[in-house]
Amino acid sequence: MAEQIITIRTEYITLDAFLKWAGVAATGGQAKSMIAAGEVRVNGEPERRRGRKLYPGDRVSLSSGGAWVLQREGE
Template structure:
């Protein structure tokens, strides 16, 4: 699985915003549908809440790719 780090600029990012920021969803509607279908995993569990707040230490998996959420760069 292709894994990269995603550095937060604020305290958290929502799951739908992360999918768009990572380029994994081309629109909010696409992100909403993918999340509603349970295709995104947060810390290994299917997540269906698009507003789920992701913080440093969380891991998101989607279609064979993964992101480790890290704190803001110093």
């Protein structure tokens, strides 16, 4: 599956906010559960910190499918 490009306007976005913004999780609680269950990888490594800061160039993927790469608006 090809990575989808996600454009952010801020310096960073937290992992739980990203999952909600990307439409993967409907609520913060659902995002927290997905992260705690080990379903989320950042830059190829399992990530269990919901407050993990994601910056342009970071890659997020889910064990259930879906992959994204972040870029800053205007780059």
